[in-house]
Amino acid sequence: MPESFGVALLGAGRMGMEHARTMLGLAEARVLAVADPNTRAAEAAGGLLQAEAVYADPEEAIAHPGVEAVVIVTPTDTHARYIELAARAGKAIFCEKPVAKDLGETRRVLEAVEQRGVPFQIGFQRRYDPPYRQARDKIEAGEVGEVEQFIAVMRDPAPAPLEYLAGSGGIFIDQSIHDIDCARFLVGEVEEVHAWGAVRVDPRIGEIGDVDTTNLSLRFAGGALGVIQNSRRAVYGYDVRTEVFGSRGKLVMDATPKTPLWQYGGGVSADHYHFFMDRFKEAYRLELEAFFRSLSKGERPTPGGRDALESLRVAIAATRSLKEGRAVRLEEVG
Amino acid sequence: MPESFGVALLGAGRMGMEHARTMLGLAEARVLAVADPNTRAAEAAGGLLQAEAVYADPEEAIAHPGVEAVVIVTPTDTHARYIELAARAGKAIFCEKPVAKDLGETRRVLEAVEQRGVPFQIGFQRRYDPPYRQARDKIEAGEVGEVEQFIAVMRDPAPAPLEYLAGSGGIFIDQSIHDIDCARFLVGEVEEVHAWGAVRVDPRIGEIGDVDTTNLSLRFAGGALGVIQNSRRAVYGYDVRTEVFGSRGKLVMDATPKTPLWQYGGGVSADHYHFFMDRFKEAYRLELEAFFRSLSKGERPTPGGRDALESLRVAIAATRSLKEGRAVRLEEVG
Amino acid sequence: MPESFGVALLGAGRMGMEHARTMLGLAEARVLAVADPNTRAAEAAGGLLQAEAVYADPEEAIAHPGVEAVVIVTPTDTHARYIELAARAGKAIFCEKPVAKDLGETRRVLEAVEQRGVPFQIGFQRRYDPPYRQARDKIEAGEVGEVEQFIAVMRDPAPAPLEYLAGSGGIFIDQSIHDIDCARFLVGEVEEVHAWGAVRVDPRIGEIGDVDTTNLSLRFAGGALGVIQNSRRAVYGYDVRTEVFGSRGKLVMDATPKTPLWQYGGGVSADHYHFFMDRFKEAYRLELEAFFRSLSKGERPTPGGRDALESLRVAIAATRSLKEGRAVRLEEVG
Amino acid sequence: MPESFGVALLGAGRMGMEHARTMLGLAEARVLAVADPNTRAAEAAGGLLQAEAVYADPEEAIAHPGVEAVVIVTPTDTHARYIELAARAGKAIFCEKPVAKDLGETRRVLEAVEQRGVPFQIGFQRRYDPPYRQARDKIEAGEVGEVEQFIAVMRDPAPAPLEYLAGSGGIFIDQSIHDIDCARFLVGEVEEVHAWGAVRVDPRIGEIGDVDTTNLSLRFAGGALGVIQNSRRAVYGYDVRTEVFGSRGKLVMDATPKTPLWQYGGGVSADHYHFFMDRFKEAYRLELEAFFRSLSKGERPTPGGRDALESLRVAIAATRSLKEGRAVRLEEVG
Structure with missing residues (x-):
């Protein structure tokens, strides 16, 4: 027991x-x-x-x-x-x-x-999602060789309420940070970012000084290039896909469809995840399980304070890049 | 609460x-x-x-x-x-x-x-597996029209120990019964069966009077034809796929791969389920949850005694068909 | 030149x-x-x-x-x-x-x-379809080990005109023979068959003495068991899928969707082949190319007369099994 | 005739x-x-x-x-x-x-x-590839609504010989231009670009003043954001995937695997395209067919001179962005 x-x-x-x-x-x-x-x-x-x-x-x-x-x-x-x-x-x-x-x-x-x-653990649950965790293991085992490119796409089914967004710190700090942390988890530290944003979903998001559609370029310390693309709305549901490309191969994390039931009739179709809690249900369970297992074993839980801090620094650099219309190096961020 | x-x-x-x-x-x-x-x-x-x-x-x-x-x-x-x-x-x-x-x-x-x-519930967990449950709902909603054909394939990763098999009642009663119950769940009652079997996996299974590789033809009371194909061994893991075909379309339940992680390098590859408890983990949880929810609500849990009995009758008919080398009608089975 | x-x-x-x-x-x-x-x-x-x-x-x-x-x-x-x-x-x-x-x-x-x-070549084009041809190569190279099970499904989008069907020799000789030849191509000779049929698509097909929905069990000379399931109608288009299962693995030939374009919006969907000439367009080209290459090289084209004859014998055995309500051994067929 | x-x-x-x-x-x-x-x-x-x-x-x-x-x-x-x-x-x-x-x-x-x-037609064959052509039709029919994001990935199996690369005008003009034209075909004109490049594949590519790994951000005149990611090498073969995301849905063009044959054994695997001529074989045929059909009908073939010119302008802007380390607006390019 x-x-x-x-x-x-x-x-x-x-x-x-x-x-x-x-x-x-x-x-x-x-x-x-x-x-x-x-x-x-x-x-x-x-x-x-x-x-x-x-x-x-x-x-x-x-x-x-x-x-x-x-x-x-x-x-x-x-x-x-x-x-x-x-x-x-x-x-x-x-x-x-x-x-x-x-x-x-x-x-x-x-x-x-x-x-x-x-002991301190921050809730970047994706690090515990089985495909992401396996991808990390494969990367560490050298199965993709030297990482050269990274792509992450994440789109929410619909924007959160405006009052939430207004206090969220902006899309990079609120939403993109999950992909940023994932980039750091799978590829390593980020050295420079370049961000573009647009208001395509809801003009009121622009009125509160934020954007809802983004393109974030990453230059990793190891030399790889990456891109994170986010949107506050995807009518078909929660959309998350990640790709790590290297000198020996490529890994793609993409959990489509949600239910392994294919319907044939006027083509072929299947369903799609509608919500992040649905998509990452197992990850949310596994991260908390891991937290308590760490306590039991007296080990340091992960991801911890440093990951919380470093992922935030990248998100802040992205925010600054968007505002200043230029690439921002991480060393510029306090 | x-x-x-x-x-x-x-x-x-x-x-x-x-x-x-x-x-x-x-x-x-x-x-x-x-x-x-x-x-x-x-x-x-x-x-x-x-x-x-x-x-x-x-x-x-x-x-x-x-x-x-x-x-x-x-x-x-x-x-x-x-x-x-x-x-x-x-x-x-x-x-x-x-x-x-x-x-x-x-x-x-x-x-x-x-x-x-x-209240009595029998553990045919597949009835609670999300793709199977959704398929049933779609069939009942008429989305495949009149059902015309049914195919179920199920293969275990490896045979159970011989002493277990010897007391199992034979492959139709021990293994095929899950597909039989699934056929009844999705298509309806069975009227006639014709079974063939072979010993392809392990000759000792033949020595105890059983087979390890089967072809079971079903004629449903509603007029549809079906087939169930089982094997006691699949080196790549637990294999389960079901197809319901009707006048308006087709439904396919097939949960490949296990992890939504695709590896590119000398082709494209992904993993596979290795064990039935792994594949149906969610179904095992949902069936028990449903049992207790039924108790709470004072409803009759399902599947119940009648399903246990009727699926067994089909398995017994299949066993008799195999032994007697002829088609067997369900009405022949006590 | x-x-x-x-x-x-x-x-x-x-x-x-x-x-x-x-x-x-x-x-x-x-x-x-x-x-x-x-x-x-x-x-x-x-x-x-x-x-x-x-x-x-x-x-x-x-x-x-x-x-x-x-x-x-x-x-x-x-x-x-x-x-x-x-x-x-x-x-x-x-x-x-x-x-x-x-x-x-x-x-x-x-x-x-x-x-x-x-030189004589019969138009069993599927033998030249790339996935089938590669499957044959893999089977011959031992990549699936000893073959234990075979499944073939083929459904036409709609029945041919009644006058054609009336003179077609019946569904096994007219339609199933493609899957029969495919079974012989991938697994080997057939020793015994058991057929069931039903009229589910059009009662007039029954009136001309034929069936439109079939279940054909095969026992191969090598000991494997197989099943072929055919229908004269699939509302979603031409449906063809083949599976070869053996002691070392499984091969699945399934060309869904037709166009590699996935549409997300209320789920995920893609198109489907609508017609056999569409699905096997490349195979029809390759078989004729192979015929002329054989002539150029002075080699015997394949499949030839023996394949035409042996596949027909299996189809005739299936027809007899359906009529007589019993398994038929190939040696019974002239 | x-x-x-x-x-x-x-x-x-x-x-x-x-x-x-x-x-x-x-x-x-x-x-x-x-x-x-x-x-x-x-x-x-x-x-x-x-x-x-x-x-x-x-x-x-x-x-x-x-x-x-x-x-x-x-x-x-x-x-x-x-x-x-x-x-x-x-x-x-x-x-x-x-x-x-x-x-x-x-x-x-x-x-x-x-x-x-x-009559003049330029060989941007992808415009004739069936998934791309269908995507264009769906976008024009409003099936994805307002386009908000675009992603294109294209990676060659291996770099062309150095002497070819040295005279190629650089990766944006030589390779990315296909994705640029595709972006223009599916989304519309580009207004501004921001490019990053790296030498990850072969240091000699750097020595001739080029890069082999790129991240190209696009801002479309219609307001959408896009990204093109290219590499001169993918060990698993020719890699091309395109995604168009809009207010009503998403389209993904991705032709994996090459052959619809899945092999199960230690997981599930399939093959991959190895070469662009292989992947776009049908497109190369269709574009030439379309050229001659246009001549027959006395219609203007497409894509024509304007597409050749405008796609080149974007590639030149990208090249300038990479060299000058800043975003470049298309109006700056001659």
């Missing part, structure tokens, strides 16, 4: 409930406390998890007796605060991305984590 | 552990007792599930206070006995297929279930 | 025009004469090919000066007559399948061919 | 022979003269085509009596000269891309074509 850890779940929204269901099936996680200002949501999660206590305020959940680890699924702009609180309280931390939208706060918070030496 | 049911898990082998993990994540199931003559296995499952008690004897687990439902994953030839005991004790029953290998015992046991009116 | 042969093209219908276009691009073939009772069709082909003469009567075309080879694409029931005439005149012969619908006439005609020693 | 045109084939290398075989099967084309300084090659083609005359000097072939159209497949740096000669002689012209590597010469030559009003 594996060791189990007392957990506080902070946030009981859609993703919080997903993590709740995962933890329900994980012998290593005993959720003792759930917190959400939406008390009905908190109680639903608490009931499902048979938690000892349900709070409106995440701070109280962190302080609940027996809590050894926190799973932070609160709104983005509260992440930094709860990471810091949890770190100071000596808890192990799993937090959805991002730590924070700006570099200064991200650095400050991650230093608090470092100082206390608490 | 959903109603939850006290459960006795009978059998803690590989499939028992799979069901244990599923129930760990199901709020509707509280496993109170686990039983397995292999006490280490029983204790491992009991620990994972935080069960109140662990027994060597399934009878004692059935009788454990608070148990309302039993999940039977014991060796095949004990199913009948525990179904009967659980039925007489008024418990809801989920049992791996088959009820029994012969018709008389199957009938007797299912009558006990009927008499007591306990 | 390759040697070129004077050719008489007998038949200028749809398939005749296909062969005409192929020969237009073949330096080895100079079509000198074209014959078709439909003189407008004959003249169209003759014009395209810049033939020296156009005839209504194929006999005259065979006798045209300089003709060394005949390509027979006339109605099925005239094949035997023109093969015999051409053979007696010492011409090399390419003939669409079948030689004849009954065994006696087929034997008689092929004996005439043998006696005169003229 | 269609009208036929007297043709001079200039160039009898690999691609010249491909066009020769196509014209052999085209009733509209009678090749009267073939020219190639390599007289053995010229004679081989002349023999195959039963041409009246074979020349070493293309000028003589243009002047051969009865020649109405020329097909120019000579080395790149001679295209301009023969286009001009043929135009002045009043011949219809089909010419492989490019007209010339610099804008001045291209303009001068195309003006000669315009002045004489001769």
Whole structure:
């Protein structure tokens, strides 16, 4: 029987409930406390998890007796605060991305984590998605040789609400960062970026100073070239495809269709993923499982603070490139 | 918070552990007792599930206070006995297929279930596999029109041990029955069968009076023709593909590859499922979830006793056809 | 510059025009004469090919000066007559399948061919289709090991006109024979068959004593089991898929979709082949090219008379099995 | 019988022979003269085509009596000269891309074509490849809505010889131009480009001042963003994939595998195209067929001079962007 850890779940929204269901099936996680200002949501999660206590305020959940680890699924702009609180309280931390939208706060918070030496994992779930994980293994085993090119496409089914977008830090920091982290995971560090953006989906996105359609060129430290293309809308559903090309071959990660059922009748057709939580359901489960396994084994969970920080730096460079209309080297980003 | 049911898990082998993990994540199931003559296995499952008690004897687990439902994953030839005991004790029953290998015992046991009116579900998991379930919905919605042809192929990666095969009732009753049930699920009742078999994989399978390679023709009551082709060995892994063809189109269920990662280098390649539990992992979870949801809602779980019985009758007809070298009508089978 | 042969093209219908276009691009073939009772069709082909003469009567075309080879694409029931005439005149012969619908006439005609020693090729074009040809090479190279199972599915987009079907010899001799020949090509000789048929597409097909939906079980001399499933109608187009399974792996020949263009929007979709001449366009070209290459090199073209005869014997056995409701051994067929 | 045109084939290398075989099967084309300084090659083609005359000097072939159209497949740096000669002689012209590597010469030559009003088609064959052609039709029919993003990947199996590359005008003008023309064909005119390049394949390519690995960002006049990624080497063969994404859906053109034969054994695998002439074999035939059909009908063939010019302007802008390290607007290019 594996060791189990007392957990506080902070946030009981859609993703919080997903993590709740995962933890329900994980012998290593005993959720003792759930917190959400939406008390009905908190109680639903608490009931499902048979938690000892349900709070409106995440701070109280962190302080609940027996809590050894926190799973932070609160709104983005509260992440930094709860990471810091949890770190100071000596808890192990799993937090959805991002730590924070700006570099200064991200650095400050991650230093608090470092100082206390608490285990910390950031929710770049794609690193745990089986095709991506296998791709990484194959790349490390040399099966594609020297990496020369990288392509990532990711499109959301529909834009998030405008008020969310307005506070999101912009598309590179909010959306592209997943592909940026994936690029770093599969190819390595980025040295220079060049970004273009357009408003093609919704003019109101332009009015809040953001774009909804992007082209991001990457020059990797190892010499490879890459491109990330994102959109805030794809009418056919959630679209994610990644390609790593090298001197010995190519790897393509593309999970189309969703259901292995083909219908013949006026051609051939199949369905498509409609939502990222659907596409990465297994990855969300595996990342949390990995977090608790790391705690059990006393190993450092991954991806950690450095990945949170470095992927953010690339996203900030992209944002700057878009605004200044020029290529930006990563060394320019604080 | 959903109603939850006290459960006795009978059998803690590989499939028992799979069901244990599923129930760990199901709020509707509280496993109170686990039983397995292999006490280490029983204790491992009991620990994972935080069960109140662990027994060597399934009878004692059935009788454990608070148990309302039993999940039977014991060796095949004990199913009948525990179904009967659980039925007489008024418990809801989920049992791996088959009820029994012969018709008389199957009938007797299912009558006990009927008499007591306990909910009963047989583990034909494929009915819960998403492509198969969607195919059924599409067929019922008329999307393929009148069904005219059916093809099912299923091949195991390697034969089970000889001692298992010797007591399995033969390949039609042990293996083909999954495709038979699938045929009944998607197309309807079978009226006549014609079977051929060969020993191609292992001559010792012939020595115990069985075959390892089969061709089973089906004539459905609705007039369609079908074929089921099975083998005890496929070196590339577990192979399962089903096709339903009708006057308005065709549906194909085929989950190749396993991982959506394509490798280019001397051609294009991807991996393949290696094991049925791997291929149908989601189906095994969904069938058990459905069982408990049915209990919650007071609905009759499905597939139930009639499906267990009718699919067995087809398998018995196939066995007789193989032995007697002629087509056999279902009405000939008791 | 390759040697070129004077050719008489007998038949200028749809398939005749296909062969005409192929020969237009073949330096080895100079079509000198074209014959078709439909003189407008004959003249169209003759014009395209810049033939020296156009005839209504194929006999005259065979006798045209300089003709060394005949390509027979006339109605099925005239094949035997023109093969015999051409053979007696010492011409090399390419003939669409079948030689004849009954065994006696087929034997008689092929004996005439043998006696005169003229090169003879029968139009089982699938043997020249690239995936089938590569499959054969892989099987011969041992890449699937010992063959254990075979599955072939072929469905026409729509039934041919009733008057054609009435004179076609029945579905096994008219349609299934392509899959039968393919089975012999990929797996080897057939020892026993068991056939079932149904009328599902058009009741008038039943009224002329034929079926439109079939299940044909094959037992190969080498011990493998196979199944061929055919239908006279598939609303989504021409459907052909073949699978060879053996002790070391499996080969699947399946050319879906037709055009490598995928459309995303409410799922994923692509087109499908609509017609066998479309699907096997390349094979029709390659078989004729191979015929003339054989003539150039003085090699025996393939498939020849023996394949025409043996595949017909299997189709006749299938027809008998359907009528007599029992398995039929090939040795029973004359 | 269609009208036929007297043709001079200039160039009898690999691609010249491909066009020769196509014209052999085209009733509209009678090749009267073939020219190639390599007289053995010229004679081989002349023999195959039963041409009246074979020349070493293309000028003589243009002047051969009865020649109405020329097909120019000579080395790149001679295209301009023969286009001009043929135009002045009043011949219809089909010419492989490019007209010339610099804008001045291209303009001068195309003006000669315009002045004489001769039909002119440039060999951007991809416009005739069935998936690309269908995609264009679907885009024009509004099936993807407003185009928002474009991605094209094209990788050659191996770099051309260094001496060829040294005179090729650089990778954008020599290789990317096919994807550039495809972008213009499917999405529309380009307004601005930003290019990055790297030497990853062969350092000698860097020594001649070129790159072998590129990232080209496109901003279309209609507002869409695009990216073209090219490489001079892909060990698994010729790689070409194109994606057009819009407000109503997405189209993907990707012809993997080459042969519809799947091999199962240690996973699933299939082959891949090895060479562009192989991948676009049908397109090369269809483009030439279309050229002669246009002549027959008295229609203007397409793509014509304007497409040759505009695609070259984009490639020149890309080259400038790479050299100057900044985005370049098309209006800056002469």
